[in-house]
Amino acid sequence: MKIRRAALAASLLSLVLTACGSGESGDSGPVKLTFQSLSDQPGAIEQTRKTVDEWNRTHPEAQVEIVPAGWDGVYDKLVTQFNAGSAPDIIHYEAAGIVPFAKDGYVADLTPYLPEAKRADVTKGVLDSVTVDGQLVGYPTEVQSYVVFANKTMLANAGVSLPTGPTMTWDQLREIAKATTKDGNFGLGWGLSSPTASFVAMAPGFGGKYFEGTGDAMKVSIGEGEMALPKLVSAMAYEDKSIMPVTLTQSGTKALAPFYGGQVAMTIQGSYQAANIAKDAPPGFDWVVLPPLAGPAGPAQASSAQTLSVNKDSAHVEQAAQFIDFFTSTENLAAINEADGLIPPTKSAREALAAKVGTKNGWDVILSSGEHLTSAPYVFADKYAQWKDTVATPAYQQFLAQKIDANGLAAQLRDGWQNISG
């Protein structure tokens, strides 16, 4: 009983002490900038800290403090912070997330602070996705593409020679999947429990855009280009029977287990999984990254880059922009992307990283896929997140489970957008 009373008293005392210590100091020293970072991998957290330490060492007049945050719930946090005028000076987020805030006028235009050459270094499509009304609302730091990881042994046993060349076609993928589907194993495992992101990202390869127009006038477009990939997946799953059925209802990461277990010869994953496969695959597992997939319209993929933005209400917009310039130098971008297993959005950083990592863990192919990233119209669709969660994902799931046909899918995608966008 005494212990409990003491514990309670101690906690109340510490609470009071905390309250006493929570006042703001009125120091007039160097400029203080807060940097809300979403880095989540140990290597990336460490690299972020190193870069910030280096900035603080070389810029005593403007000191940056890292405020780590998680991806889950960060949108709600930012909504409150922006509306209450307490957002951090420098904001790590993604293009699809920051654009709506930029449209509402919460984000500073970085164009005056970043040299022309620096902007020109970014892959055009990626730069387009962070440009709102001609203003650069965030500088891209990391992007991902979808790539095919293959079990070399299973391909060899099926008599399949590894595709060479800068890209491979979806038809090639389909043929390889058919050839390696035998003895109870499947050619492809693709975690499509939340298929919208993959389908929308890879639609440009088939000429699909999904969204057209600007602002409130943005309309969903569901034509051949948008329907081609879902139809192809359905054909592979139910005509060829070359996609492991259970993976269609699993997350991307879950679909790695049958890949490691030799039950599927290939799996389509976010490029960052290369680092995980290198770490988690069983000993002796011989794997490779196949060339970037190309559809009839080429190997283009849409991607929502991770970004760094500046809070427009910051008292130190210029210094915050200078920090972003520093953080996204070629050397720093290469380092953070290496740590995170992602692709630098600038040509110079991709070259720097390629020179460092070579062909290890498929880095050469993954980095080459970064050349094909294109603009992502969905980034500018205000209701995209709502459409994705409440309309597209359930509709795709029904289609992949053969509960609705292609016409039904197209109708749901179209009508759902009209209902949401009013």
Place this chain on the structure above:
Amino acid sequence: MRALARPAQYLALACYLLFLGFPLLWLISASVKSSGELNSLTVSLVPEQWHWQNYPEALERQGLIRSAGNSLVVALASTALVILIALPASYVLARLKGKVRAAGIGWILVSQVFPVVLIILPLFLILRTLGLTDSLPGLTLVHTTYTLPFALWMLQGYVAAIPVELEEAGAMDGASRLRVLRAIVFPLLAPGVVATAMFSFVASWNEFFFALVLLQSPENYTLPITLNMFIGGEGKVALGPLAAGAVLAAIPSIVFFTLLRRRLTGGLMAGAVKG
């Protein structure tokens, strides 16, 4: 047939306990598996190789211990405040007759209707005016406010279950109002207070959204915020360290429950004897 009844009861109990405990066992198992094993097709409760590194990694990665300390402070303080306010208020609410009581009950119910997303912005602005955003006292106030209506509702049910005749008998024997409360009502109410304290503690310990929005400085983060940071973008999850962190996070709750469990039983027995 009767001889088989007891073993059958034990078997049923064991099955039930296994059913209840399985998620925890699975969590513990996941916390000592390597990421390779967690991502393999082989599913087993007992790890092939015990991978203890998840624990130091969880502790080192995001300042888990500091966050646990913050959570403990906020949970204990808000629990104490909730009980302090709810105890007399619930008594009044349960014993009061007429429109005031109906209005009080109605207000409690209405207060549960608002979604947190709706109230977070005005709440944030109020706390900012008070200088209490990004502070543990501010979060404690919010948790207290958030938990209090349900705690009141819960506790007034316990008060209502105590026969008013017991209080009248005490008064007939010459006990003052305060003595009646101290000697008759509060001992009988002890199990309710303990149950309400448990509820308040767990509600605060697990609360995520308010802490996410109100806390800005890493040194003030509570445990749910820190654990949330093990889940990354692009679907990346550090499953092993997350499981290890979750196991560690469960320990204070278990200790708190173990300490209070005896009071819960003691209170129940006290009520039985007096009844």
